[in-house]
Amino acid sequence: MESTQPRLSASQHSLVPESQFVYEDSSQADHSRLKPGAQLTLMRYLQDLPDAEVPHTDPVPPRFHTGRLPNSKAGDGKPRLLLMGQRRSGKSSISSVVFHKLPPSETLYLETTTRIKKESMHSFMDFQVWDFPGHLDYFDPAFDVDNIFEEIGALIWVIDAQDEYLEAIMRLNTTILNLQHSYPNINVEVFVHKVDGLSEDYKGDTFRDIIQRVQDELSDHGYENAPVSFYQTSIYDHSIFEAFSKVIQKLIPQLPTLEALLNSLCSTCHIEKAYLFDIMSKIYIATDTSPTDIGSYEICSDYIDVVIDVSEIYGWPRGEQNGDDGSPAETGNNDAESLITMERKGNNYLYLREINKYVNPRECPRECKWCQRPDRYLALICLMGDDSPAEKKAVIDYNVGVFQAALKQVFPRAERDAVEAQTA
Ligand SMILES: Nc1nc2c(ncn2[C@@H]2O[C@H](COP(=O)(O)OP(=O)(O)OP(=O)(O)O)[C@@H](O)[C@H]2O)c(=O)[nH]1
Numbered sequence: 001m002e003s004t005q006p007r008l009s010a011s012q013h014s015l016v017p018e019s020q021f022v023y024e025d026s027s028q029a030d031h032s033r034l035k036p037g038a039q040l041t042l043m044r045y046l047q048d049l050p051d052a053e054v055p056h057t058d059p060v061p062p063r064f065h066t067g068r069l070p071n072s073k074a075g076d077g078k079p080r081l082l083l084m085g086q087r088r089s090g091k092s093s094i095s096s097v098v099f100h101k102l103p104p105s106e107t108l109y110l111e112t113t114t115r116i117k118k119e120s121m122h123s124f125m126d127f128q129v130w131d132f133p134g135h136l137d138y139f140d141p142a143f144d145v146d147n148i149f150e151e152i153g154a155l156i157w158v159i160d161a162q163d164e165y166l167e168a169i170m171r172l173n174t175t176i177l178n179l180q181h182s183y184p185n186i187n188v189e190v191f192v193h194k195v196d197g198l199s200e201d202y203k204g205d206t207f208r209d210i211i212q213r214v215q216d217e218l219s220d221h222g223y224e225n226a227p228v229s230f231y232q233t234s235i236y237d238h239s240i241f242e243a244f245s246k247v248i249q250k251l252i253p254q255l256p257t258l259e260a261l262l263n264s265l266c267s268t269c270h271i272e273k274a275y276l277f278d279i280m281s282k283i284y285i286a287t288d289t290s291p292t293d294i295g296s297y298e299i300c301s302d303y304i305d306v307v308i309d310v311s312e313i314y315g316w317p318r319g320e321q322n323g324d325d326g327s328p329a330e331t332g333n334n335d336a337e338s339l340i341t342m343e344r345k346g347n348n349y350l351y352l353r354e355i356n357k358y359v360n361p362r363e364c365p366r367e368c369k370w371c372q373r374p375d376r377y378l379a380l381i382c383l384m385g386d387d388s389p390a391e392k393k394a395v396i397d398y399n400v401g402v403f404q405a406a407l408k409q410v411f412p413r414a415e416r417d418a419v420e421a422q423t424a
Contacts, residue, residue, distance in 0.1 A: 079153025079251050080128045084175070086168045087112070087134030089160040090193045090235065095119070095131050097235045098244055098281060104235040121281075127153060127251065149179060153251045154187040161206050161232075162194045169210065173217045176226060188228040189247050190214065196234035207232055238298045245284045254410045258286035261410075265382075265403050266290070269396045272385035275300050276355065279308070279379050300381040303350050349384040353400050355407060380404075 083091040093107035099121060117131040130148075137143075149155075157175070159168045172190065179186055192210055195203045211230050218226045231243035249255055262274045266288045273296045275284040282301050355378045380400060 080130055080151050081153055081247065082148070082155045083129065083131045083158060084155060085134060085158035085191075085193075086160065086163075086171070089134065089158040089163075089168065091131050091134070091158050092117070093235050094158065094191070094193070094233075094240055095129055098240060098283075099129060107235060127248075145182070149183050149186065152183070152186055154189050154247050155179075156189045156191060156247065158191045158193050159210060160194050161192045161203070161210075162197050165206075165210060166213075169213050169217070173214060173221075176218060176228070177221055177223065180223060180226075186227070187247075187250055188226070189243075190228060190230045191233045191240075191243060192230060193233045195232045195239070196236045203232065238294060238301055241282050241301065242294060242297055244281075248283055249285060252285055255286055257410055258407075259289050261403055261406055262286060262288040265399055269382075269392075269399050270385045271351075271382045272296075273383045275381050277304060277379050277381055279304055279377055285378070296383055299350065299383065303352065303381060304379075307352060351380075351382040351384055351396065353380045353397075353404075354378075355380050355404050356411065378407075 083095060085091055090107075092110050092113050093102075093104070095117075096102035096107060096110065097104055099119065113131055113133040115133060116136075119129050119131075121127050121129060155175070157168075157172045159165050159172070172188075176188055190210070192207050195207075198206065207230065214228060214230075215226075218224075218228075229246075231239070231246070233240045233243045252258070258276060262276065265271060266274050271288075273290060273292070274288050275297070276286045277284045277300065282304055284297070284300075380403065
């Protein structure tokens with residue numbers, strides 16, 4: 001179920017005016033921009049950018065896109081994702097599969113968590129994941145509740161759908177009601193987990209039953225319209241990555257701007273669906289606002305696996321390269337890109353382009369080879385609606401370049417460095 005967060009409409013947040021994209025459809029094209037003399041250089045359009053509508057910047061920039069004020073009172077400013085729920089519901093498995101690329105079958109050997117496990121994630125944004133032992137009573141006076149909840153980005157409550165779930169629901173509701181007074185703005189994300197073992201009918205019934213019980217109990221206690229979202233998840237398919245993507249998107253203040261940019265790109269280049277992926281975690285931080293289906297996500301996610309595998313064999317470390325003004329450039333050499341065809345419902349194309357690269361200073365406590373890869377990047381992956389985008393690749397490349405330039409304004413490197421220096 002989709003979140004109930006209030007969203008600003010995409011058109012309210014257009015950073016790059018439509019006119020800066022070049023249309024591949026001749027009826028929409030601005031031919032003056034396409035003449036060789038006009039030289040479709042990115043720089044020319046970038047010169048226009050200062051006139052573009054730039055999002056309003058508050059003196060204290062918001063860190064969380066929760067649609068409400070953040071809970072932050074002090075601390076390190078990294079939003080926290082708290083993984084809570086009953087024993088053996090699958091919390092550690094989720095964290096290991098999503099953030100450490102542990103093969104799902106190996107989660108069978110994970111030991112029970114005995115104390116709160118805190119991990120820092122350094123990605124396109126920094127956040128922390130806290131994995132709580134199932135048996136813990138967070139509201140025991142021995143615990144400093146403020147310390148746990150004050151920097152929270154989202155509370156992820158994991159319910160084992162294959163098990164008896166009434167007690168889990170009761171504990172979830174007690175937690176929401178306890179937090180309601182001190183932290184009314186907390187995003188509660190309920191993962192109805194392990195749905196892989198259930199038949200389609202039973203899965204749907206269980207999901208609806210859980211939603212109904214949670215909402216009924218909360219309204220019985222006078223808490224209407226609680227900010228709770230529900231997802232069906234499993235570590236054995238893509239659903240857990242999809243759910244995490246949606247949870248994390250709520251923490252990105254720039255999301256409406258990113259969606260507006262992706263919408264413009266899709267309409268100008270005949271793209272069916274565009275995702276902005278964090279390549280290493282396979283979490284997408286934004287997509288255009290056309291309806292999302294899990295099939296498109298799966299195709300893009302499998303594509304990432306192929307790209308990572310191929311780059312493991314043929315890739316080489318690309319050093320930092322200075323930009324024109326001597327400042328460190330966002331990427332090493334030219335941006336990596338790839339275009340493949342796939343046989344699905346006729347001829348469809350997938351387009352991938354590296355968008356911005358960041359260095360990963362993370363030291364993985366588990367020493368995963370994967371987690372410690374130094375180069376990480378956001379990539380744009382598009383499912384092309386057109387039958388032969390290869391012929392129009394120059395225009396697509398150009399428009400993606402415009403998108404990339406706009407993204408640098410949305411996530412300016414200097415600002416990122418300053419934040420990193422602050423939190424180091
Ligand atoms: N079928 C299925 N099993 C899962 C899934 N996720 C986790 N499991 C299994 O559930 C069991 C418990 O997983 P854990 O991750 O240890 O559970 P936990 O919530 O961290 O447990 P505690 O540490 O005791 O709080 C393991 O055997 C996992 O393999 C899933 O999506 N589907």
